Amino acid sequence: MALDGIVIANVVRDLNSTILGGKINKIAQPENDELLITVKNQKTQYRLLISAGASLPLIYLTESNKPSPITAPNFCMLLRKHIGSGRFTRIWQPGLERIINFEIEHLNELGDLCTKTLVVEIMGKHSNIIFCGDEGKIIDSIKHVPAQMSSVREVLPGRDYFIPETQHKLNPLEAGEAAFADAVFTKPMPLGKALHTSLTGISPLIAEEVCHRASLESSQSANTFTELERIHLYGIFTHLMDDVREGNFTPNIVFNGKEPVDFSSVTLTQYSDMSVRGCLSVSEVLENYYAVKNTITRIRQKSSDLRRIVQTALERNRKKYDLQLRQMKDTEKKDKYKVYGELINTYGYGLEPGAKKLEALNYYTNEMVTIPLDPTLTPQENAQKNFDKYNKLKRTCEALTDLIKETKSEIDHLESISTALDIALSEDDLVQVKEELTEYGYIKRRFAGNKKPKITSKPFHYISSDGYHIYVGKNNYQNEELTFKFATGNDWWFHAKGAPGSHVIVKSNNEELPDKTFEEAARLAAYYSKNRGSDKVEVDYIEKKHVKKTNGGPPGFVIYHTNYSMVIDSDISGIKTGD
Structure with a gap:
């Protein structure tokens, strides 16, 4: 690659x-x-x-x-x-x-x-x-390289140009059998690594290909092969170099479904279980292969500020959430103090002045308990002290219950925004994400008034194998729009279970959907979620009329009951894109 x-x-x-x-x-x-x-x-x-x-x-x-x-x-x-x-x-x-x-x-x-x-x-x-x-x-x-950056070679005006020979690799186009064997088969390292570290211009991909063509294990130590295996490998390698010298190139891209996974100018036999698309030129290979990768690289650079804002807010809220959970755990002992107070009132009449503890039968559990006492206080005062502790922890528990719910909601909201940033493919897709961060106070609005930016980003559009139109929201605003303004009651709604991700709407046209369409919509919901890449993703689906918006919740957050579920992979290759 x-x-x-x-x-x-x-x-x-x-x-x-x-x-x-x-x-x-x-x-x-x-x-x-x-x-x-x-x-x-x-x-x-x-x-x-x-x-x-x-x-x-x-x-x-x-x-x-x-x-x-x-x-x-x-x-x-x-x-x-x-x-x-x-x-x-x-x-x-x-x-x-x-x-x-x-x-x-x-x-x-x-x-x-x-x-x-x-x-x-x-x-x-x-x-x-x-x-x-x-x-x-x-x-x-185009880049200056002073001595402070490289001790091997300066790249500055006025310096002599030369190719740095730091690794002393062998030129594979000129390597004889003896030189090849000495460079490769004497090294106590995996054969694949020995090939690409000993020969100029040979990548790990090509080294793996040579081993595969020779039916030799690339992970086996290079210095353990027999003489016949060495001769066979050199013959395979020489044949490959002959093709390079003669210009017999076969530029191609290897696909896993719809996703390009590798490319080369020679046939890659190691990917027998994947599809290979030949190209007319290596320029076509490079342009097509890196088009998606370059887009993702550029958009990640442009979204880095937004990611940093989201990540900082997430880290802060996760720390707050963990602290609140620990505080809530401390309140679990509140009922103990209530029982202590009741038992002191029941059995404390026989205590001697200055007693430091009371052993009494807990009539709730029928077990003996030892209750610590403050010797400077009367039994009634010790009982009241325990009741005070109970009431304080009870108030703390009630307050924390609401705070924990609010913090968890904020974490879920921020994780959904983080997923939207992962889905974004263009600067237009980032506009709505930035607007949401601004609306909820994570970014200060820097322009006058309440004027909102122009929105040009649209949901993804797919067409199922059976011809049904499927729409996928790229962010929370689009999820809200799709579910509550675009979809009608009998349309079907899909979402990855328990994970931030896109709302997927299938326009049913008031017809019963085929099983294939259900599966394809579920795959899209799995792919456009935090669980993208997993082999098994649980996806909930339900008719849109049963999906309700959460009261006062962020855009795109919903509640639903009596839904169906399926477990499916997140491979969307083969699903046709719309306009």
């Missing part, structure tokens, strides 16, 4: 067949760590997206455009100055490194032909885009 050396080799092959020889028409920097280069080649326009993001480094051709800041960042302006009308003359990958070099010819200010190199390093958190002169000197980079 990473851009390994094989995927990069596939990218280089595709770029050589599309933009090599093309002229740079436009350079933009939509994000701080991202470039979008428009190239014209043979009457065709291409857009090359390059991201050096620490969490999601990427490079692929795309048809999509992205808005850029009005004032271009300095690195973007530098590239425009030097190579704004340049031409790609060479695109190559050193060895099987996760690096792509773009050699670009351009005319300098004097009209002389010059060559520059744009180096794209796809290396996780160390990813970078580095612009170098014709002698290998760094002109600038």
Whole structure:
């Protein structure tokens, strides 16, 4: 699930067949760590997206455009100055490194032909885009790396560019059998780990694939295999490297239902129980695979402030709730003091002055009890002292009962908001969540008056296998709207039992729903709840007319009785989405 050396080799092959020889028409920097280069080649326009993001480094051709800041960042302006009308003359990958070099010819200010190199390093958190002169000197980079950040290599203007060789890995495209065996089979570690830690550009995914093709256990120590097993593994590996050298790539995405779980530029035989979708190009693979992941990453960044507010409030209320429960537990002994007072009044007439205890028969349990006494008080005063303790604990219990109910309600409300943040897929989805936090005082309203923001987010819409329309609320406001304004009495209502989540409404059209539709609606309720990902989720369902709003409760909170329940998984693959 990473851009390994094989995927990069596939990218280089595709770029050589599309933009090599093309002229740079436009350079933009939509994000701080991202470039979008428009190239014209043979009457065709291409857009090359390059991201050096620490969490999601990427490079692929795309048809999509992205808005850029009005004032271009300095690195973007530098590239425009030097190579704004340049031409790609060479695109190559050193060895099987996760690096792509773009050699670009351009005319300098004097009209002389010059060559520059744009180096794209796809290396996780160390990813970078580095612009170098014709002698290998760094002109600038999208990320500066001073000596304080890295003792291995500085990436600063004026420094020499070089590929850091910190791990001394073997180039798999040039590895002979003896070198391969020495690098892999001498290590006392699992075979899969020995492969990806010894060979450049080989990811854990590819290492696992090689072991699977060779029918060898990847978890077995690499130095325990027989000579025949070693020869067999090397043969499988060599065949894979031959495909890479010859450009025999098969870009594909592996799906578990509807969810993409992995991708590669070679066929992945290890996922025999999942579906594989082949793509025309590796750019199509990367764009499709990371579209959802990138959206989720971006929206999580934009919702981080809201999450922090919700989490802080949750932690505060959970601590308060635990304290209240402990205090309530202390009040459980209140009845003991009432009994003590009654027993002292009953048997205290025979006590001697200054007595420190009274042993008496508890006529409620028919057992002997020892009652501690204050020797400075009379029996009547000791009895009253116990009655006072009883009354105090009784008042505390009554007050705590209401407080605990209020605190639990607030925790449930905040957990429902937290789930809504997990469900959100766009900034529009966050608007209603922020408005709810503002309405309930977790965020101060910073604009004048009581004007509410424009709401454009809509519930999810699905269509069951039998053609019935299913709607899923994304947050508490949408849950309230769906249940009490959109749904009619004979529509069916679904919700994960005992867990924060979405209200799911099935429009019944006054017809009896098929079993398949009930199951699909329940899966949606399980998926859009806190229990998403569980194999078994209990889901309540009932006709909407039996669902009532809680008095004075937050939006989307309901009560219902005589409901049906089913236990189901949260896999919604195969459920058709609506408009």
